[in-house]
Every structure is written in structure tokens, then in C-alpha cells.
Amino acid sequence: PGLASAYTTDIVPTYPAARGTPTAADVRAALAAGWLAREVALVRPRVILCIGQLAFEAVTRDVLGDRTAPRVSAAFAALTRGRSPWHWQGAVVLPWLHPSGANAAFAGWWARYRAG
Numbered sequence: 001p002g003l004a005s006a007y008t009t010d011i012v013p014t015y016p017a018a019r020g021t022p023t024a025a026d027v028r029a030a031l032a033a034g035w036l037a038r039e040v041a042l043v044r045p046r047v048i049l050c051i052g053q054l055a056f057e058a059v060t061r062d063v064l065g066d067r068t069a070p071r072v073s074a075a076f077a078a079l080t081r082g083r084s085p086w087h088w089q090g091a092v093v094l095p096w097l098h099p100s101g102a103n104a105a106f107a108g109w110w111a112r113y114r115a116g
Helices: 024-033 035-043 053-063 072-081 104-115
Strands: 047-051 091-096
Touching: 024 035, 024 053, 035 053, 047 053, 053 072, 053 091, 072 091, 072 104
Parallel strands: 047 091
Antiparallel strands: none
């Protein structure tokens, strides 16, 4: 069995792109509104892929209450050594590096991946 379908969403679904990166206050307000929890309950994903620090912190710290969760780059690196310790509503929560050109951790990983 492979990935038959994918559903994408955003931590802050109504955020205007012209404002730049959402703030922690924007994320808290969006989580308090309950959009993400309702989407996860309806879609019932097997995997929740948190792309970038903002998404990873929102799920692990704000939703799951894990105040000891590492930075997304450290959590991503740890995936090669085992399984994810985070789960939400039956889905495994995975950290992923944001593919921004400004993200040095992603650039280094991508260079190593392409080199084989």
C-alpha cells in the first residue's frame, strides 16, 4: 500500500499572505478557533506532516502539550534513528524541514540527499 491521497491544510488557514509569516499570536488564535482540530477529526489522516518550525510547535507544544519537543531540525534528524513519539487523533505526527531557500538545515539535507 502506498499513499493513495493527500490532504493539505495550514495551521493558520485564513492568514493573508501579504502579511508575511504568521506570529505566535496568529497561531494561538487559529488553534483556539478549532479549525485544525475539526479538520483532523473529519479527515482522519494516518500521518500529519508538520512542515517547518511554526507548524511543528503548534502541533507538538500547543495542541499536544509537549513543552519538551525539540526544534524541528533536531526532531527531523532524530527520525532516522526511530519512530516519531508524537501522535494526534490516531495519526503519527512527523516533523519536516521547511523548504525555504533561507533554511540552512533544509539546504544541507537537500544537498546530501541529491548527492546520494
